[in-house]
Amino acid sequence: MVGEMAERIIERYTREEIDSVYIVYNEFKSVIAQRLVVEKILPIGEVGQAGIAQSDEMTQEQKQQVIEASKGAGVGVRPADTKAIDEAASHFATANVDYIYEQPAEELFKSLLPKYVAIQIFRGLLESVAAEHAARMTAMEAATSNATDMIDSLTLVMNRARQAKITKEIIEIVSGAAAMN
Numbered sequence: 001m002v003g004e005m006a007e008r009i010i011e012r013y014t015r016e017e018i019d020s021v022y023i024v025y026n027e028f029k030s031v032i033a034q035r036l037v038v039e040k041i042l043p044i045g046e047v048g049q050a051g052i053a054q055s056d057e058m059t060q061e062q063k064q065q066v067i068e069a070s071k072g073a074g075v076g077v078r079p080a081d082t083k084a085i086d087e088a089a090s091h092f093a094t095a096n097v098d099y100i101y102e103q104p105a106e107e108l109f110k111s112l113l114p115k116y117v118a119i120q121i122f123r124g125l126l127e128s129v130a131a132e133h134a135a136r137m138t139a140m141e142a143a144t145s146n147a148t149d150m151i152d153s154l155t156l157v158m159n160r161a162r163q164a165k166i167t168k169e170i171i172e173i174v175s176g177a178a179a180m181n
Contacts, residue, residue, distance in 0.1 A: 002125070006118035013042050021117075025124035026131035032138055034131040041120050 012018050021042040027035045101108055 002122045003114065003118045006114050006121060009042070009117055009121075010114055023121060023124045025128045027127050028130035028134060031134045034134065037124075037127075039120070039124070041117055044116075 009018075009021055013021060020040060022038055022040050024036070024038050027037045029035055103111075
């Protein structure tokens with residue numbers, strides 16, 4: 001199903017019926033937090049670099065709170081300068097190599113593109129399902145907690161009503177006995 005969808009998308013993109021393809025999904029972060037993600041699938045800008053545009057950006061006030069909290073915790077907000085480390089690591093890397101492929105690059109790309117698009121769509125679907133299950137689990141946990149609170153409250157009301165009835169019956173018995181004397 002996802003493979004067929006990917007093929008139709010690529011076909012429409014190739015015929016220039018559409019000029020770009022985006023996928024919108026809920027990304028599972030944790031049981032209580034999900035993030036709405038808009039990701040560009042086509043055209044591919046740079047292999048290995050996801051074109052994600054998060055739709056729930058932090059406000060300036062939230063950014064300021066993060067900065068203040070990080071100062072208090074002694075954690076830096078800005079990324080560390082890794083130029084020296086990157087340069088040292090580049091000496092261990094292999095030299096630029098022109099790889100030889102069995103198939104022409106265009107043929108290879110045509111066979112990989114449908115798989116790439118299908119995997120991105122499938123990943124978005126999996127993330128959304130995981131986020132939905134987490135939201136359902138959280139909702140059910142809240143419902144269970146609320147039901148437990150309601151049961152406790154109603155049990156207390158029932159016990160008070162039963163106690164009041166018992167007290168009333170005892171008063172009636174004592175009153176009847178006192179009237180006979």
